[in-house]
Amino acid sequence: MNLFRTKRIIQFGQYAYPLSYLAILFVAYKWPVPGSIAAVVLSAGLWLLLKSSFCWLSKVCDEQTDLKNQLMQSQKISALGEISTGIAHEINNPLNIIMQETELMRVALHEDSTQEELYELRESLDVVFQQVERCSDITHKLLDFSRKRHPVTQTADINRLLLDMLILVQSETESKNIRIVKRFSTDIPNIKTDPPLLRQVFLNLLNNAVQAVDRDDDIFVTTWSHDDMVFAEIRDSGPGISENEIKQIFNPFYTTKPPGKGTGLGLSVSLRIVNQLGGYITVDSELGKGAAFTVHVPI
Amino acid sequence: MSRIRVLVVDDEPDFLKLIGRRLERRNVDVDVVNNGQEALEFLSKTFVNVVILDVRMPGLSGIETLKEIRRRYRNTEVIMLTGHGSVESGIEGISHGAYDYILKPFLIDDLLERIRAANEHATLKQKVRGGA
Numbered sequence: 005m006n007l008f009r010t011k012r013i014i015q016f017g018q019y020a021y022p023l024s025y026l027a028i029l030f031v032a033y034k035w036p037v038p039g040s041i042a043a044v045v046l047s048a049g050l051w052l053l054l055k056s057s058f059c060w061l062s063k064v065c066d067e068q069t070d071l072k073n074q075l076m077q078s079q080k081i082s083a084l085g086e087i088s089t090g091i092a093h094e095i096n097n098p099l100n101i102i103m104q105e106t107e108l109m110r111v112a113l114h115e116d117s118t119q120e121e122l123y124e125l126r127e128s129l130d131v132v133f134q135q136v137e138r139c140s141d142i143t144h145k146l147l148d149f150s151r152k153r154h155p156v157t158q159t160a161d162i163n164r165l166l167l168d169m170l171i172l173v174q175s176e177t178e179s180k181n182i183r184i185v186k187r188f189s190t191d192i193p194n195i196k197t198d199p200p201l202l203r204q205v206f207l208n209l210l211n212n213a214v215q216a217v218d219r220d221d222d223i224f225v226t227t228w229s230h231d232d233m234v235f236a237e238i239r240d241s242g243p244g245i246s247e248n249e250i251k252q253i254f255n256p257f258y259t260t261k262p263p264g265k266g267t268g269l270g271l272s273v274s275l276r277i278v279n280q281l282g283g284y285i286t287v288d289s290e291l292g293k294g295a296a297f298t299v300h301v302p303i
Numbered sequence: 304m305s306r307i308r309v310l311v312v313d314d315e316p317d318f319l320k321l322i323g324r325r326l327e328r329r330n331v332d333v334d335v336v337n338n339g340q341e342a343l344e345f346l347s348k349t350f351v352n353v354v355i356l357d358v359r360m361p362g363l364s365g366i367e368t369l370k371e372i373r374r375r376y377r378n379t380e381v382i383m384l385t386g387h388g389s390v391e392s393g394i395e396g397i398s399h400g401a402y403d404y405i406l407k408p409f410l411i412d413d414l415l416e417r418i419r420a421a422n423e424h425a426t427l428k429q430k431v432r433g434g435a
Contacts, residue, residue, distance in 0.1 A: 148398070156427040158420060171406050172393035199420065203404075204397045211390050273398070 006060035013057045021050070083255070090257030090268065094142050098135035105131050145269055149256055155198040155280050162195055162202075162234050162301075163188045163227055169206040170225070173214050180219050187226040195234055195303045201277045202301070205285075208270040209238045209297050215261065216242030216295065232303050233283070239296035245289040253287070307422045308332045308350070312342040312368065313357040313384065322355075325411050331418065339363030343371055351379055353421045355414075356401075358385045358392050366395050373400040378429055380421035382414075 024046060032039030105128040112121040112128070170184060177184055213223045217240045224239040245253060252258045254275050259268030275285050282302045289295035309331050311322055319335040326333045334349070336342050340363050342354065354372060358365035369381050380402040385392065393404060402421040405414060 154428065154431050156424055156431055158424055158427065168404065169393075172404060173390050175387055176390050198424075200397065200400070200402045200424070204394075207390070207393055207397055211394060214390070270394075 007064045010057045010060045010064070013053065024050075086252065086255050087257070090255060091142075091146070094257050094268075095139060098138045102132050102135045105135075142267075145267060146256070149269055149273055149276070153198075153201065153277065153280055155201060157196040158199055159194045160197050160199045160202070162192060162236055163190075165199060165202055166206055166225060166227065166236060169203055169210055172207060173210045176214050177223070180214070180217075182214065182217055182220070183222045185222055185224045187224065189228040192227060192229045192234055193303055195301060197281055197301055201281060202299075205274040205277050205299060206236065206238075208274045209299070212270060212297075213238050213240040213242070213295075215266075216240045218242075229303070233300050234303060235298055235300055237296055237298040239294060241294040244291045244293045245287065245295050246291045250287055250289065254285075306330060306332050307352045307418060309334070309353050309355060309418060310342060310345060310351045311335045311355045312337075312339065312360070312365075313355075314338060314360045315357075326415070329411070329415055331415070339365070339368030339371075342368055343375075346372065346376055346379065351376075352425060353402075353418050354379060354381045355405075355418075356381050356383055358383055358389075358396065366392065366399065369396060369401055370399050378425055380425045382417055382421055 028039065028043045028046060031042055109125055109128045112124050117125070166188075167186075170186075176182075210223075210225075217223060221241045223241075224237070226235075226237045226239070228235050249260075254271050255268075256272040257268040258272075259266045261268075271285075278285050278299055278301065283300045286298045286300065287295065288298070309326060311319060311326075311333060313319055313322075313335075314337055316337070319337070323333045323335050334345065334351070336345050338360050339356075342356070343363075345351075346354075356365050356368060356372075360368075363371075365383060369383070372379060372381055381400070382403045382405060383392075383396045383401045384405055384407060386407050396404065402424060403417050405417060
């Protein structure tokens with residue numbers, strides 16, 4: 005309501021105020037004394053009007069900050085919910101196996117267990133041990149995810165960093181006959197960044213692209229710079245990502261890969277790293293039209 | 304500027320001898336060991352700026368050795384050495400804090416440049432931590 009009133013005043017004012025000055029000028033020119041009185045009265049009126057609209061505006065600003073905080077809080081809660089679901093799912097699978105195995109062990113373990121039952125017990129113990137390791141692997145990865153990295157800035161050539169990581173995916177792309185199309189801008193300035201962290205981001209994105217495409221497909225790797233940012237885009241011609249999924253892909257433990265193929269942490273860790281380097285990652289994708297991930301980092 | 308101290312870990316004696324000689328000639332202090340276990344023992348006695356670590360070794364694997372080095376010696380950077388590009392070991396190595404990867408065969412200048420960058424990274428990191 006306040007905002008609306010203020011808007012009306014300013015809208016009206018943009019024509020009325022200059023016109024009123026002209027009118028006063030005219031009156032003051034013709035009749036100096038009443039003209040000056042009119043000018044004083046009018047300026048006082050204007051002052052009152054602007055002061056009240058300023059009051060309304062500041063009220064609106066406060067309201068807006070409140071709304072923003074509320075929205076952020078509810079977003080945080082819903083993100084937390086999604087993340088918890090992911091973690092619970094990830095930990096429940098090994099827990100389930102451990103529970104089944106211990107039940108089996110209860111049956112097999114009694115005073116006169118046969119040789120065969122003892123053998124089964126040993127096997128179950130091995131499985132339990134493996135699953136506990138799997139759980140601790142998950143918690144370690146979580147810790148690593150939340151770890152506060154202290155980026156150290158060195159001079160680096162973004163094309164070079166990408167090329168290095170392309171070499172690591174080369175054996176995979178060659179065996180699937182994937183063509184890597186490099187469109188590197190040659191006039192990109194060197195950037196100040198943390199090279200090993202950025203390498204990790206590029207390798208994660210390249211790995212996702214390689215896993216997303218079929219045999220004989222193309223992956224486009226493009227770099228360019230604009231103003232004080234440099235950009236690296238990795239575009240694949242895979243199945244693409246639906247609008248709904250795009251909201252979730254940066255959540256930890258969100259994965260579409262089959263079990264054992266990915267932890268669901270690659271993108272969330274990458275985004276965290278790029279944020280810590282002062283940049284961000286954008287996604288451009290539609291179902292059936294491939295996906296492009298662009299890393300934006302400051303020079 | 305002080306000389307960079309490098310430890311090369313590889314299970315191939317011929318390669319170790321050669322790389323040791325070549326780096327020595329480029330004014331780098333080089334020591335060589337044959338496996339991950341020996342590398343950890345060496346590091347417990349001597350401070351090293353940069354470790355060049357072969358990914359595939361019998362006994363303690365390259366990745367396991369890397370994890371231990373990163374856990375115990377935060378001021379030492381590690382460059383992984385690999386005979387073939389492998390995404391999986393790449394992701395594992397880099398997410399466990401390897402500074403860089405280099406593919407065999409490599410040019411000595413290329414390696415040297417990476418060693419220098421890794422050493423600079425370690426020095427800067429120390430400063431950041433000291434200042435924080």
